[in-house]
Amino acid sequence: MATQTNNDNSSTSALLASQRQTTTGEYLQNLFKQLRTGNLGVIPILFGWVIIALIFQTQAPAFLTAFNLTNLIVQMAGVAMIAYGIVFILLLGEIDLSVSYVSAVAGVLLAMGMLPPFNVPWFIMLPLALVASTLIGLLHGVIITTFQLPSFVVTLAGFLAWSGVVLILIGGAGTVVIQESAITSITRTFLSDEVGWVVGIIAIVLYAITSILSNRRRQQGGLASKPMPIIWGEIVLVALATIGFVIFCNSGRGMPLVTVYLIVFLIGLTYVAQNTKFGRYVYAVGGNKEAARRAGIRVERIRVYVFMLAGFMAGVGGVILAARLGSVATNAGGGDLLLNAIAAAVIGGTSLFGGRGKVYSALLGALIVMTIDNGLGLIPNVSAGARSIVTGLVLLAAVIIDAISRRQQQRTGR
């Protein structure tokens, strides 16, 4: 570090330039340098997934089939939605242990509201259930900020209380069935081959347009931009991956509709996190609360909003989970759900220490967690206990990697 500063000082007279037009060669060189210094981005996760997939394939030939993998997407959708909300919570350096039962509350409300004696139509009950889960998040946030309590404790209380609410609501029935096809079709719809292609092509075109336009905007603004060949290279990679995905899905039942929902939320929430003041403030509060406060950011308000967002996403996840099962039972929200959702965000690379992480980490992490769940389920004679152990070990590995990379950053920093 010391030598670095000296080097910098030697060029003191030069003005800082905002425009850094890198050539393709320089860009690739930088990229490799980053990779070598351990800034690997999503590579370890994807690599990890490939290894896990290969292990399962040797044990259970049914694993790498289109049928199973599209099913996996449906299985992971609920967890991924909940984990999207958890990412924002973790960015603040907080935790929300209540999301699993909040998701169950949304599921129960939706299911019961559509049944007699209420008979509320789904298009009213669905938003109501989401509003309810958002209000629960609001309640948690207000309690945490008003009394300055650790989110851990307040949401733990929520975890217990909301599980009780689920039990009481469902009551003696044991299970509330969802017959409304508008709801069950959320997870049971598989796109036809043609629609699958249309969706894939729209995704590729949208990606290409936003990528080119945002790079052009940076160029026009005189900011560092990527060389065009790199932009095109990325577009080709995305296109190939998307096409491969569509072909693979189409070779089975087709692309699950929830894929579209997962991507839409991914894009929307990523925009919120990366491109809006709110997102910037979430990172700032997670990075240095005092700095955020002195910058005039209403820290407590941001925290409350984030708990509301987590409640809302828990609601979305709950609706998807309820739709998949076609019912909500007294055990809804229990089991591994909470830990899977938190593990997903962390395994995907969002730091537990606040301030570092991306929305997509929820999706990648959910993929890993649910792959383990799904794969071990295919292998005969593997107990639920073994599943939990493996998931726990993967989570541990992810947290260790997080801690190490944090220390590394501090070392290369200051």
Next chain:
Amino acid sequence: MSTQPILKTVGVTKRFGAIQALTEVNFEVCEGEIMALVGDNGAGKSTLIKGIAGIYAFDEGDVFFQDRKVTINSPRDASQLGIEVVYQDLALADNLDVVANMFLGRERTGPFARLDEASMEKSCVDTLNSLAVTTLRSVRLPVASLSGGQRQSIAVAKAVMWNSKVVILDEPTAALGVAQTRQVLDLVQRLSEKGLAVVMISHNLHDIFEVADRIAVLRLGQMVNVFERKNSSQQDIVHAMTAGRLKSVPGMAVE
């Protein structure tokens, strides 16, 4: 240097329970001037600054800004007047890059509530260039990866970016090595050359004698004396800090 003070406190007093942190302190700083504020630990330097910055209110006394009596109830009021404070503990978010830190809380946005990164980055680069803070490799580096001097420079640049007229620095060089202290002192000098009024709290007399125009000495919550740097020595200051005459134990009028 203009002789009209831009910021002035008249007879400000602050008590914390039984502790008399400030007693009838008169303090001023002029445009283009670097006013050092010195004193032993617990002399009341931070208390004076925090009162001016609106972190808490003085119990008695008035604050004048450009000859108008003002009431500063919050840090926001202070920044609206053009008073910015760079606190000892920096107040930068390590995980954000330089641009994000410089604009924190005052981001520019475009359509769809989208942050206008291009325009912010440009202004950030312009400000840093105008202050000759040019040792950064890129304004897109997270602040965590910068050296202490660079971080301090960013904190100062952040304070001056908003058309501020008075910049108050609390121990800006305390945590820095020789070369980095140099960087920051040069920067402080440039602020005054740009016509800003600078108040610099420091324990380091060497640094102070290098840049300050005047030196105000606080002792036990009272303003002992204000020295012209040209007409004083380090001994004078040390003497004032440790044994300067106090107006008093209440009731006993000296001076």
